[in-house]
Amino acid sequence: MNNDNVSTRSSSPVLLWLVLVVSAAVNAAGPLAGLGLPVRTVAGAVAIGAIxxxxxxxxxRRRA
Known part of the structure; x- marks a missing residue:
């Protein structure tokens, strides 16, 4: 009873969630930490890319 159609879980979603959380935190806390607008813009773009x-x-994964 092997189900060969089930894809194995990879670590990519975990890494993407980590990137999303870190970049969103940098974007949100940027004004408090004194980060410049270009740094916050890049962090926001990285967060959008991770999403x-x-x-x-x-x-x-749902289609498979």
Whole structure:
């Protein structure tokens, strides 16, 4: 009774969640820490990218 169609879990979602949390924290705490606008903008872009990749991973996994 082996189910060969089940994809194995990878560490990519865990890493993406970690990147999302860290970049969102940098973006949110940036004004309090005195970070410049370019740093916060890059952190926000990284957070948006991580969200997009998490959604893509979820959709591909649901289709499989």
């Amino acid at each position: 997009a990749l998490l959604i893509t991973h979820y959709v591909r």
